[in-house]
Amino acid sequence: MERHERARVAVVGAGIVSPLGFGLAETAEALRQGCDCVTAVTQFCVEQCRCKTAGQINDDQLRSAGTTRLQRSERLHRTARMVICALEQVLAQAAQFEPQLTVVGTTSGGMTFGEQYYRSLQRGDDDPHVPTWIANYLPQKPIIDAQAALGVSAPCQVIANACASGTNAIGHAFECIRSGRYERVLTGGYDALSELVFVGFDSLQASTPEKCRPFDSTRTGMVLGEGAALLALENLAAAQSRGATVLAEITGYGISTDNHHLTQPHPSGIGPRQAMERALASANLEANEIDYINAHGTATPFNDAAEGKAIAELFTDVPVSSTKGMMGHSLGAAGAIEAVISMLALQHQFLPPNINFHTGDPELRLNIVANQSQKAAIRAVLSNSFGFGGTNASVIMQKAA
DSSP, X not given: OOGGGSXXXXXXXXXEEETTEESHHHHHHHHHHTOOOEEEOOSSOOTTOSOOEEEOOOHHHHHHHOOSTGGGOTTSOHHHHHHHHHHHHHHHHOTTOOOSEEEEXXXXXXXXXXXXXXXXXXXXXXXXXXXXXXXXXXXXXXXXXXXHHHTOOOOEXXXXXXXXXXXHHHHHHHHHHHTTSOSEEEEEEEEOOOHHHHHHHHHTTOBOSXXXXXXXXXXXXXXXXXXXXXXXXXXXXXXXXXXXOOOXXXXXXXXXXXXXXXXXOOTTOHHHHHHHHHHHHXXXXXXXXXXXXXXXXXXXXXXXXXXXXHHHHHOSSOEEEOTHHHHOBOGGGHHHHHHHHHHHHHHHTEEOOBTTOOSBOTTOOOEEOBSSOEEOOOSEEEEEEEEGGXXXXXXXEEXXX
């Protein structure tokens, strides 16, 4: 299709569960306040790890948040409970939304059930929970459980593309509607903390024993987080015709692969730059029309350097922040959570802060939203997600007309 024939894509509902809170209102308030929601790890023992903190969701609150009987089922993985909570929020805002397709991103699914099963094999015991663990650790199970709990019936596609998974899922859903193949798509991402993933990042020395300080000259690494976020996307004309409330409009999506190294981006920043350039072209926008960038910003030395270089080369003085200092890096969920954060920035006209920022990196010419949120006139936001293997994705969201 030619550009002028492409369908416009509206966000008509959104749900979020993260260390920042449950729902849009709690999340927006935590962002305004610049809350530090990274705490000592309680999910498993981290005594032998360098890093001992993460962004975590309280299990008691998670169990009580859901209203469905299935939400309280002991067989459910906690990731499924997160997704159920997020989907409940979506449907509360968009009760008439009936997705024709669901596209989600994740990297670990119900990994902790797999860990428990493996340990039962090591012990050689006959644990009665084994069937539950086997049946519910699969990456697609959380979204399948959520749809079953809330009466949603749509085929599911799962994208596992490292830390870009959530953004890739949203981008793919966007393209499905924009192309005219679908009218309504449910999309987002989810991941919960798991010991295997946590120890893996710690072994790579990508995690920090200190505070997570994105883009700071003294940054020493990331902290992990967890959560889930879902967005209801709909053909804009169809949404308007039925009187739906439009929360925002997704207008652009770009991807790239720099193929430089298994874990490190190309130091030139070419991969992030290409993803952002392609998102701008997809949205038919110039770089100077972007009012805020929600950066990937993991606080690892190489990743922040590559992303910062790409942003500085492509944009001039645009406000930039990474919200991972507040809640950690939720891997496959990060792009979806940060898309919802970008939507909240547009709705409430403020810039989320980059906390723990003390000294700017002289190599990165960036306008960092340091430590405190700021009021701002925002029409277009670019959200970045970049992952291991040089996989890069960017989406552009614009204020609802």
